[in-house]
Amino acid sequence: SVSDKLGAEIVRLWVASTDYSGDLNIDDKILARVVDAYRRIRNTLRFLLANTSDFNAATDAVPLDELLEVDRYALARAAQFQAEVLAHYEVYEFHPVVAKLQVYCSEDLGSFYLDVLKDRLYTTAPKSLARRSAQTALWHLTHAMLRWMAPFLSFTAEEAWQVFAPGQSPSIFIETFSEVDAWADADLLAKWGRIREIRDLANKQIESVRAAGNLGSSLQATLAITANAADHALLASLGDGLKFVTITSEATLTAGDELSIAVAPSSAAKCERCWHYRDDVGHDPAHPTICSRCTSNLHGDGEVRRVA
Structure with missing residues (x-):
C-alpha cells in the first residue's frame, strides 16, 4: 500500500493537498509531487531547527524593535501568511494551505530569507546581535510554522516540536496559533x-x-x-x-x-572563511587567508550589521 511504501505522512499530505470538492486522483506522478512537497517542507524545518539549536529564548532573544530590518520583514511576512492560513482553515480549506506553505518555504524562506541569513548565522560571532537577531526571528518562525503544518503533517510537527521545545508543553496539539499582531508591518512588506x-x-x-x-x-x-x-x-x-x-x-x-x-x-581575493571576495584578505599576517571582517568576528568586537 501507499502507506507502507511512502509512510502515513505522505498519505495525509496527499489528502490535504487535494481539492475534495471534485474528483480525487492518485497515481505515481501525483505521489511523487507530494513526496517532493514533503521534502521541501521538512528540509525547511530542518534548517530552522538546526539554526536555533544553540538559542535560548529566555536569555538570548532580541526585542522585536531591536531586530535587524530583514528579520522584522520576515516576521511581518509570516504574520501576513498566517492570516491567509487561518482564513482557509476557518472554512476547512486544506489544499490551499498546503500549496501556499510549499511556496512560502520555497520562495519566501529558501530562495530569499534563509539564503540571506546564512552569512550572518555562519560568520558572525555566536552571541552577537547580528546572529541573535537572526535566531530570534527563526525561533518565532519555527513556532508559527509548526502550528501551520500540524493539522496535515501531524507526525512531523509533533516530532519536530519535541526537538524544538522539550519541556515547554507535552504536545504541539495543545498549542494555539502564534500571536503575530505585533509583527504586522505594511510599510516593511511594501518596501x-x-x-x-x-x-x-x-x-x-x-x-x-x-x-x-x-x-x-x-x-x-x-x-x-x-x-x-x-x-x-x-x-x-x-x-x-x-x-x-x-x-x-x-x-x-x-x-x-x-x-x-x-x-x-x-x-579581489577570496576569504576562505566567509567566501566573500575582498581587497583586505591577508591584512593580518597572523591570519593570511581571511578578511578583516572575519578577523573582527573571530578575535575582535565583531562587525555591526543593521539591515541584513
Whole structure:
C-alpha cells in the first residue's frame, strides 16, 4: 500500500493537498509531487531547527524593535501568511494551505530569507546581535510554522516540536496559533517586496554572466546598480546591507533615470572563511587567508550589521 511504501505522512499530505470538492486522483506522478512537497517542507524545518539549536529564548532573544530590518520583514511576512492560513482553515480549506506553505518555504524562506541569513548565522560571532537577531526571528518562525503544518503533517510537527521545545508543553496539539499582531508591518512588506523584485532581476543578471562562464558563485560578483529616485532611496537605505541582501561581495548604487544592473567578476581575493571576495584578505599576517571582517568576528568586537 501507499502507506507502507511512502509512510502515513505522505498519505495525509496527499489528502490535504487535494481539492475534495471534485474528483480525487492518485497515481505515481501525483505521489511523487507530494513526496517532493514533503521534502521541501521538512528540509525547511530542518534548517530552522538546526539554526536555533544553540538559542535560548529566555536569555538570548532580541526585542522585536531591536531586530535587524530583514528579520522584522520576515516576521511581518509570516504574520501576513498566517492570516491567509487561518482564513482557509476557518472554512476547512486544506489544499490551499498546503500549496501556499510549499511556496512560502520555497520562495519566501529558501530562495530569499534563509539564503540571506546564512552569512550572518555562519560568520558572525555566536552571541552577537547580528546572529541573535537572526535566531530570534527563526525561533518565532519555527513556532508559527509548526502550528501551520500540524493539522496535515501531524507526525512531523509533533516530532519536530519535541526537538524544538522539550519541556515547554507535552504536545504541539495543545498549542494555539502564534500571536503575530505585533509583527504586522505594511510599510516593511511594501518596501521589501520591491527590494525582492530588484534582487530577482540582479539574480537573473548574475545567472546570465555565470552561464557565459565568467562567474562562479554569486559571491564572486560585483554589482553596479543604477536606479531611479524611488528605487535609489529604497536601496540606499540598506547601506552596506545591499551586498548581503544580493549575496554578492560588492554592490554599488548610482542615481539614474531607470533601473539597470551590471555584473562583473571581482578582482579581489577570496576569504576562505566567509567566501566573500575582498581587497583586505591577508591584512593580518597572523591570519593570511581571511578578511578583516572575519578577523573582527573571530578575535575582535565583531562587525555591526543593521539591515541584513
